[in-house]
Amino acid sequence: MxxxxxxxxxxxxxxxxxxxxxxxxxxxxxxxxxxxxxxxxxxxxxxxxxxxxxxxxxxxxxxxxxxxxxxxxxxxxxxxxxxxxxxxxxxxxxxxxxxxxxxxxxxxxxxxxxxxxxxxxxxxxxxxxxxxxxxxxxxxxxxxxxxxxxxxxxRFPLLHVTDDDRRDLASWRTVNRLEGPVVLFQPGNKRTHKRGNIATSSHPKYWPPASWAAVADAIWQEQPLTKIVLCGSPAEHGVLEEIRDAAGKDARMFNAARELPVPRLLALLQQAHSLVSVDTGPAHAAAALACPLVVMFGAASPEKWRPIGPGPIHVLGGEKGEASRVRDIPVADVVAAWRRLPVRPQVDLLMP
The missing domain is CATH 3.40.50.2000 (Glycogen Phosphorylase B;)
Structure with a gap:
């Protein structure tokens, strides 16, 4: 055998x-x-x-x-x-x-x-x-x-979330006052994950903190009660703090870099209103879990790396091939793409 x-x-x-x-x-x-x-x-x-x-x-x-x-x-x-x-x-x-x-x-x-x-x-x-x-x-x-x-x-990637994961997420959201609609931002990439240094403005996937803050402001204008969770690895805590600073440390924005082990991240992606992300791993996980997604591409080709899944996905950037830079994508384009995302069906939350 x-x-x-x-x-x-x-x-x-x-x-x-x-x-x-x-x-x-x-x-x-x-x-x-x-x-x-x-x-x-x-x-x-x-x-x-x-x-x-x-x-x-x-x-x-x-x-x-x-x-x-x-x-x-x-x-x-x-x-x-x-x-x-x-x-x-x-x-x-x-x-x-x-x-x-x-x-x-x-x-x-x-x-x-x-x-x-x-x-x-x-x-x-x-x-x-x-x-x-x-x-x-x-x-x-x-x-x-x-x-x-x-x-x-x-063809579609597929990930699994357990009831234990959902219970853990429910407890975490309650402790951190993250009840209600949540929009996720994923600003980091492989370089920030490894180095945790915000000084990466030359990287093709870099988008300035002020741009992330401007998207947050546009979301709050339409949905004032929405919480924005900044996702990343522990090494990226400082990177995400730059965005919170640019947003005036608004209490509706939460830096989760030190609090998102993979199972909790997956459960959060399963429940979130949407994700705005650069081209990186969590964007693919979001697509696999049908999380409505806006993903920004730099030098990597969307024809090769575009996330696919059962939910709505809007891809921006990448038109100039290896010369493409995420920082060249206008805030207005990201906001318009986010507004085009359909309302996600309500996911039942398991309370702790």
Missing amino acids: SARPLVIRCGALGDVVLLTPILRLLHARYGEKIDVVGAGDWTRPLLEREPAVGRLQLITSRNTPYWLCPSQWALVHWLKKRGRGPVYCCDSNPAMLALVARAGIPPEDIVHRPSPDDVARAGLHLWPDRWLQMGMRDPMQPYPTREVPDPGVF
Whole structure:
């Protein structure tokens, strides 16, 4: 009997959200749970509730030298012990490929991610579509599969929120007086997450604090009782405080950077009125949870990275390719896009 199918992908929060279509597709094709090799503190809370996922084997780093990284030792030991089966390597990092080789996985068991030429020939640009194409391929070593008539049914990323998550969120909202409608802002990106420094005005995803404050003011003009929650990681607390300062430290704006573990963030996205975000991981999570979304793009291509999901999504920016900058997007355009978002159906709140 072969080992369960395996997917390998170490990535940022958004990368893991975008991986969920191939996990669900492979689960349908092979009729078994899918083991996952990944990294990052966000991977477990994003994937551990997904019914298609079996074991999560996480490493702390791909690039640390092997002899200095016990989590890499544990990964290689586990891969050697688990036996042969289909392996979908969605990670092209040379250090990860070296770990796969060290574990002795036969090349004929591996399906590698599409090459740029494959993507161009197929006309597929968005990552969920690329992953679905990959998930319909078989390794050279044959393993039994089931027919999937329409892989497109798995196209939208999907995340799961538990009742415990909703109860935790209800308590947190009560403690912080965040009852009523909540609009979320996600100003940070990978650089601010790693460095936590507001001095990133040259970054393509930077939007000035005054612009965020102006959007907040426009929202309050229409919905005076709305609370605006600034989302981010603990390292981004100072970044978000710059926005609160620009908004005159209005009591209706709350800096949640130190209070949003991933499960609480997902529950909040499931309930929020809407999210205004730069192109970053929480925008993909919002799309997966049908949170109405305005997302601003800089140099990254919306054709490749645009969030998709069952809810309304307005994409701004990116028209100039690599020369695009979020700071060039006018406040008026963001406000107009936010106003076009339809009213979200009320989500039942679980009280503590």
